[in-house]
Amino acid sequence: MYEAVKRKNDPLVMNREELVEAYFAGxxxxxxxxxxxxALQRDAAFAEEFEVEKDLQAALIDQSKADLKSTLVNLETEKFNKNQKSTGLKLWRYAVAAILIIGLSLFGALFIGNQSTPEELYAENFEPYRNIIAPVVRGEHAEGLLEKSFALYERGDYDQAEKDFSKLYEATGDGYLLFYRGNALLALGRTEEAITLFKSHQETRDNFYYKSRWYLALAYLKLDKKADAISILEEIVANNSYNAEKAAQLLKELD
Amino acid sequence: MIIEPTLEQLRTGDSEAYTKIYEAYRSSFIGFARKYELSDDDILDIYQDSIVKLYENVMSGKLSTLTSSIKTYLFSIGKFKIYEHLRYAKKQVTGDELDFKVETVEQAHFEETTLSERQIALRRHFETLGERCKMLLTCFYLKGMSLKDIQEVEQYENINTVKAAKSRCMKQLKEKMIP
Incomplete structure (x- = not known):
């Protein structure tokens, strides 16, 4: 009631509550x-309160970004998977791929005489996932541990990066750190540890879930656990999730 | 070109509005991105991340007025992401090749954001709140609904009950933040 009266008397002045409400409504x-x-400049307590509210907004946006990403990944699988394959262009690409594969395998049969081992396939396919968390700004000094650790990761200093990711995870509990630490461990050849990390990362089902599945499949290849690798690769192809084309290729080669 | 949703419609965060945009421009984005050395998986990944970035910028208020169509805005995010991707893959590419203006104001809004420690902690503790609190705070801080709308949709008795509930939820959240 009070607010209504106040606004009627002075339509130009909104109270703080209304201003905050209008801010979040955009x-x-x-x-x-x-x-x-x-108002924020005049009142430090109000300003601090408002900062927390903005931080909460940022946290909620971050969370819902992950949800939107999975919605889009699912949409891609359900709606475009089939359409895509029926288009001429796609068929043409498959034809070229098929000819290449036939050609290469003939070549392989003539000159090498045997197929690649799972470990070789791992080596051909493994590349640590790129840093999309803390972009390294050229010519600028990294500030926090997060930026430093990702700069090390980009530079290929996986040993130190892995240790830092572990420390950061202790402090923040942020799931993507498990994913990147798994990648660093894979790069260091500490495959079994990497597998444990990818598995616990996948429990969080965050933005990196499908990428994490791909790297877990690669890790199994490295350990020559063919059956485990194949079942994940088949799942990737079925979902048309991250690296589905590469997964299909690997399945053929593992056959 | 479709009839694009308005910023106000996008501001509600309704995922249907975003999937509609995704579907409408998907093939022209793929066509555009195939000019660069990118696998189809990477292209789709980048396109999805571009839609997510559009969502983030709308929801956070960084994009408050559109000076172009949504399609143009979306494709500039996409271009930026392709540029980042190629740069990271250490392939030689210059801004010119992508017809990419490096000094735009908008560009700062296309970078991946990272959460501060407090934001990370807020996100974690938010998950442990009761369902009703989560719903209320999401309506207010994420979807930008007015207290009046929240009262109607979430069936609170009156606006004052919504206000009281909101400050109670915030208090709970802040208490969880104290180590």
């Missing part, structure tokens, strides 16, 4: 934005 006018920033 409908602050320029004038209101000024009023809000004045």
């Amino acid at each position: 409908r602050l006018s320029e004038d209101e934005a000024r009023q809000l920033s004045d």
Whole structure:
């Protein structure tokens, strides 16, 4: 009631609550934005409160980004998987791929005489997943541990990066660190440890889930656990998830 | 070109609005991205991440007015991501080749964001709140619903009950943040 009266008396002045509400609804006018920033400057406690609210907003956006990404991945699988394959272009590409494979296997049969071992296939396919967490800005010094660890990772210092990821995970509990630590361990040849990490990462089912499945399949290849690798690769192909084309290729070669 | 949703519609965070955009421009994005050395998996991954970035920028208010169509905005995010990807893969590519203006203001909004420690902690503790609190705070802080709308949709008695519930939930969340 009080607010209604107040607004009637002075339509230009919104109270703080209303300003905050309009801010999060994304409908602050320029004038209101000024009023809000004045109020924030005048009152430190209000400003601190508002910072927490903005942080919460950022956290919620981050969470829902992961949800949207999985929605899109699923949409891709369900809706486009079949259509894609029926288009002429796609068929043409398959034909070329088939000819190449036939050609290469003839070549292989003539000159090598045997197929690649799982470990060789691993070596051909493994490449640590790129850093999309903390982009390294050229010519600038990394500040926090997060930036430092990812700079090490990009540089190929997996040993130190792995240790830092572990420390960061202890501190933050952020799932993607398990994924990147798994990648660093794979690169270091510590495959069994990497497998444990990918498995616990996959329990979080975050943005990196499907990528994590791919790397777990590679890790099994490295250990010559063909059956385990094949079952994950088949799942990747069926879902048309991350690296589905490469997975299909690997399955053929493992056959 | 489709009839694009308005920013206001996108602001509600309704995933249908975003999947509609995804489907509408998917093939032209793939066509565009095939000019570069990218696998189809990478192209789709980049396209999905571009839609997610659009979502993030709308929801956080970084994109508050559109000076172009959504398609144009989406494709500039995509271009930026392709550029980043190729640069990371150490393939030689310059901004020019991608017709990419390096000094745009918008570009700063295309970088991947990282959460601060407090934001990470908030996200973790938020998950441990009761369902009703989670719903209420999501409506207010993420979807940007007014207290009045929340009262109607979530069936609170009146606006004051919503306000009281909201500050109780925030208090709980902040208490969890104290180590």
